Amino acid sequence: MKTKKIIGRTLYHILVFGFAIVMVYPLLWMVFSSFKPTNTIFTTAQELLPRTWTLDNYHNGWKGFANVGFGRFFLNSLVISLLATLGTLASSSIVAYGFARLRFKGRGLLFSAMLVTMMLPAQVLMIPQYIWYQKLGWVGNYLPLIVPYWFATQGFFVYLITNFIGGIPKDLDEAAKIDGCSTYGIFFWIILPLIVPALITGGIFSFIWRWDDFLSALLYVSKTESYPVSLALKLFSDPSSSSDYGAMFAMSTLSILPVVLIFITLQRYLVEGIATSGLKG
Amino acid sequence: MAQLAARKPKKTFREKINEEHIAGMICTAPFTIGFLMFMIVPMLISGYYAFCDFNILQPATFTGLNNLRMMFADAKFWKSLTVTLYFAFVSVPLRLVFALIVALILLKTTKITAFYRAAYYLPSIIGGSVAVAILWKRMFAIDGTINVLLRAVGIESRLAWLGRTDTAIWTLIILAVWQFGSSMLIFLSALKQIPTTLYEAGEIDGANGWKRFFRITLPLLTPTIFFNLVMQMINGFLAFTQCYIITQGKPMNSTLFYTVYMYQQSFEYYKAGYGAALAWVMLLIIGIFTALLFATKRFWVYEE
Numbered sequence: 001m002k003t004k005k006i007i008g009r010t011l012y013h014i015l016v017f018g019f020a021i022v023m024v025y026p027l028l029w030m031v032f033s034s035f036k037p038t039n040t041i042f043t044t045a046q047e048l049l050p051r052t053w054t055l056d057n058y059h060n061g062w063k064g065f066a067n068v069g070f071g072r073f074f075l076n077s078l079v080i081s082l083l084a085t086l087g088t089l090a091s092s093s094i095v096a097y098g099f100a101r102l103r104f105k106g107r108g109l110l111f112s113a114m115l116v117t118m119m120l121p122a123q124v125l126m127i128p129q130y131i132w133y134q135k136l137g138w139v140g141n142y143l144p145l146i147v148p149y150w151f152a153t154q155g156f157f158v159y160l161i162t163n164f165i166g167g168i169p170k171d172l173d174e175a176a177k178i179d180g181c182s183t184y185g186i187f188f189w190i191i192l193p194l195i196v197p198a199l200i201t202g203g204i205f206s207f208i209w210r211w212d213d214f215l216s217a218l219l220y221v222s223k224t225e226s227y228p229v230s231l232a233l234k235l236f237s238d239p240s241s242s243s244d245y246g247a248m249f250a251m252s253t254l255s256i257l258p259v260v261l262i263f264i265t266l267q268r269y270l271v272e273g274i275a276t277s278g279l280k281g
Numbered sequence: 282m283a284q285l286a287a288r289k290p291k292k293t294f295r296e297k298i299n300e301e302h303i304a305g306m307i308c309t310a311p312f313t314i315g316f317l318m319f320m321i322v323p324m325l326i327s328g329y330y331a332f333c334d335f336n337i338l339q340p341a342t343f344t345g346l347n348n349l350r351m352m353f354a355d356a357k358f359w360k361s362l363t364v365t366l367y368f369a370f371v372s373v374p375l376r377l378v379f380a381l382i383v384a385l386i387l388l389k390t391t392k393i394t395a396f397y398r399a400a401y402y403l404p405s406i407i408g409g410s411v412a413v414a415i416l417w418k419r420m421f422a423i424d425g426t427i428n429v430l431l432r433a434v435g436i437e438s439r440l441a442w443l444g445r446t447d448t449a450i451w452t453l454i455i456l457a458v459w460q461f462g463s464s465m466l467i468f469l470s471a472l473k474q475i476p477t478t479l480y481e482a483g484e485i486d487g488a489n490g491w492k493r494f495f496r497i498t499l500p501l502l503t504p505t506i507f508f509n510l511v512m513q514m515i516n517g518f519l520a521f522t523q524c525y526i527i528t529q530g531k532p533m534n535s536t537l538f539y540t541v542y543m544y545q546q547s548f549e550y551y552k553a554g555y556g557a558a559l560a561w562v563m564l565l566i567i568g569i570f571t572a573l574l575f576a577t578k579r580f581w582v583y584e585e
Contacts, residue, residue, distance in 0.1 A: 016387070091312070124564055152312040
C-alpha cells in the first residue's frame with residue numbers, strides 16, 4: 001500500500017514537472033540562445049545551453065537601429081507605462097469609491113456602461129478612436145497612449161477596486177463623518193490607505209499591459225526615437241532591417257525582463273487580482 | 282477656519298458638493314467624461330464614416346450602404362471572418378479545457394505546487410508580448426526549433442509550419458492555448474471555494490470520484506466557465522498582435538484575422554470608411570454572439 005502511494009506520487013511529480021518544463025521551454029530556449037554566438041543559434045538549436053557563452057548579442061542589439069539605441073526605447077516604454085498606470089490607478093480609485101459608497105442619479109446606468117467597457121477590447125475601437133484622435137490632432141505623439149487612461153476608461157480596474165472597497169466595513173466611514181470628515185476626506189484619509197493592496201494588484205496589471213501594448217504604438221507613434229520597446233522590437237525583427245537573430249533574441253529577452261521580475265517578486269498580488277476579478281459573472 | 286466660516290456663499294458651495302448625490306457624480310465624473318470622449322464619440326463618428334468613402338486625409342463623401350455592399354462582395358472579408366471564428370471557436374474551448382484539467386491536477390497541494398503554478402502561469406503573463414511573437418515565428422520556421430527538436434527525437438520533419446495553409450493557423454492556436462495559465466488560476470480559486478461538506482455528503486451517498494466531479498464540481502464551476510467563455514471569446518474574435526507579427530495573414534489569407542484585415546484596409550489601403558464599417562460589423566457580431574451565449578445560460582449554468 002505504502003509503496004504504491006510512493007510510486008503514484010513520484011509519477012505525479014514526473015508528469016507535472018515534465019509538463020512544466022515543456023511550458024517554459026520556449027522561453028528558456030530564447031534566453032539561452034541569446035547567449036550563443038549568433039551564427040550557431042539555429043545550427044545548435046537542439047541544445048539548450050550554449051557551448052560558448054557570449055555577450056556580443058547584447059552589445060550589438062543595444063545599439064538599436066536608425067541611430068537610436070535600445071536604451072532610448074526602454075526609457076520611452078517606461079515613461080508611457082508609468083504615466084498610463086498612474087492615471088489608471090488615480091482615476092479608477094476615485095470612480096470606484098463613487099460606485100461603491102455613494103448613491104446618486106444615474107449610478108446604475110454608469111455602472112452598466114463600465115461593465116460594457118470591460119467587455120470591449122481596444123481592437124474594436126481601433127479605427128473609431130484613430131479617426132477621432134486624428135481630428136483632435138493627437139496622432140503622432142504620446143497623448144492617445146496616456147490621456148485616456150486618466151479617465152478610468154478600463155472597466156477592469158474600476159471593477160477590481162469597487163469590489164475591494166465593498167469589502168471595507170462602512171463603520172469607518174461613519175466614524176469619520178461624525179468627526180467632521182467630508183465625503184472626499186473619507187476617500188483620501190480612510191479608503192485610499194486601505195485599498196493599497198488592490199492598487200498594487202491593479203498597478204501590476206496595468207504596467208504589464210501597457211508595457212506589452214503594441215497596437216496603439218503601431219497606430220500613433222511615428223518617430224523612431226519615440227518608439228516604445230514593443231514597436232522597436234517588431235521593426236528590429238523585420239527581415240529587411242536585420243537577420244541578426246542573436247541580437248534579436250537578446251533584446252527580446254531584455255524586453256520581457258521587467259515583466260518577469262514583477263512576476264517573480266509580486267506574484268501574490270497577481271494571483272489575487274486574477275482570482276477576484278475572474279470569478280464574478 | 283474662522284475665515285472660511287465668515288465667507289458664507291463659499292461654505293454653502295462646499296456643503297453642496299459634499300452632498301451624497303452630488304459627490305457621487307463628481308467622483309465618477311472621470312469615467313463619465315472618459316466614456317463619452319474615448320468610446321461614445323469615436324463610435325458615433327465612425328458610425329457616420331461607415332457610410333462614407335473616407336481615406337482619413339481628405340473629406341469624406343457620403344456613399345450610403347456602399348461599404349456594406351462592398352463587404353458582402355468582398356471574398357477577403359468572408360475569409361477573414363471564417364478564419365477568426367475558427368480561431369476563436371477552437372482556441373478558447375481548448376484553453377479552458379486545458380486550464381480546468383491542470384487546475385484539478387494542481388489542486389492537491391504539495392511543497393512544490395507553488396513552483397508548478399508559477400511555471401504554468403508564466404506564459405500567459407508574457408504571451409501577448411512582441412518578444413514571444415518573434416520567438417514563435419522563429420520556432421516554427423523551416424530551420425526553426427520545432428523542426429530541429431523533432432529531428433533530434435527521430436521524427437524527420439522539414440515542414441514549413443508557417444508556409445502551409447493547413448498548419449499556419451495552428452501555430453497561432455497553439456500560442457493561444459499555451460497561455461492557459463490565468464484561466465487555470467481562476468479555476469483554482471473557484472475550486473477552493475467549493476465547500477468540502479458537499480463532497481462529504483456526496484461520499485456518504487456513495488458517489489465515486491467521477492460522479493462527484495460531474496455532479497458537484499462541474500455544476501458549481503459553470504458560472505466561472507461561463508464568464509470566462511464570454512470574455513475570452515470576445516478577445517479571441519479581436520486577436521491582433523500575434524497574427525500581425527507572426528503570419529501577417531499568410532499563406533493565402535489562411536490566417537488573416539479580422540482585426541488585421543481591418544488594419545490593412547484602413548492604414549495600408551487608406552480605406553478608413555470601409556474599416557469603420559468593418560469595425561461596426563464586428564461589434565454587431567460580438568453583440569449578437571454575446572446575447573446568444575447569455576440566452577443559453579439558463580440551460581447549463583448553475584445559479585444559486
